[in-house]
Amino acid sequence: MKTVLSFFIVIFLSFSSAKAQCSDDLLESYGGMSVIAMYNTYIGIGAIADGFAAEQYDTAHVQDLMDEQIGMLTNVSDMLTKVIENNNNNVDVLDKDFMREILVVFDYLKLEAVYLKEYSNTKSTEASTSYDSNRQLAWDKISELMGLE
Numbered sequence: 001m002k003t004v005l006s007f008f009i010v011i012f013l014s015f016s017s018a019k020a021q022c023s024d025d026l027l028e029s030y031g032g033m034s035v036i037a038m039y040n041t042y043i044g045i046g047a048i049a050d051g052f053a054a055e056q057y058d059t060a061h062v063q064d065l066m067d068e069q070i071g072m073l074t075n076v077s078d079m080l081t082k083v084i085e086n087n088n089n090n091v092d093v094l095d096k097d098f099m100r101e102i103l104v105v106f107d108y109l110k111l112e113a114v115y116l117k118e119y120s121n122t123k124s125t126e127a128s129t130s131y132d133s134n135r136q137l138a139w140d141k142i143s144e145l146m147g148l149e
Contacts, residue, residue: 027091027095031098034102035145035146037076038102038105038106038109038138038142038145039142039146041069041072041073041109042109042112042135042138042139042142044069045066045069045109045112045113045116045135046135048062048065048066048116049116049131052116052120057120059120059121062116062117062120063117063120063121066113066114066116066117066120067117069109069110069113070110070113070114070117073106073109073110073113074110076106077103077106077107077110080099080102080103080106081103083096083099084096084099084100084103098145101141101145102145104141105138105141105142105145108134108135108137108138108141109134109138111130111134112131112134112135112138115127115128115130115131115134116131118130118131119131
């Protein structure tokens with residue numbers, strides 16, 4: 001547990017100073033929270049998939065959990081989109097570009113959740129492949145934004 005906590009602290013500190021490119025403390029804190037949201041959502045969906053594979057979660061439970069993840073990701077994506085599109089909020093171009101990159105991650109995470117939901121229902125190879133593909137795309141983008149490459 002100490003190792004995981006230390007990892008998050010190091011990632012958060014390196015992200016907030018090197019990658020956030022924010023013009024003020026508020027935007028920088030949003031950037032830090034976004035990193036936590038991306039990483040924890042990625043881990044959460046993966047843990048639920050592992051629980052399903054180990055028969056600890058049934059299809060109905062996976063469906064409910066993925067619906068919640070999709071709903072939360074959609075809501076946050078909508079909020080970020082409003083910030084990006086609002087020309088009166090003093091958010092500079094680099095910050096908006098970073099927010100667009102976060103939206104890309106959220107889209108991959110939503111697709112990962114959609115395909116896990118489908119896989120839990122059908123156990124199809126196509127759903128499994130699509131889940132894995134979006135999981136890898138999400139991780140690649142998360143690690144890029146967190147500077148883990």
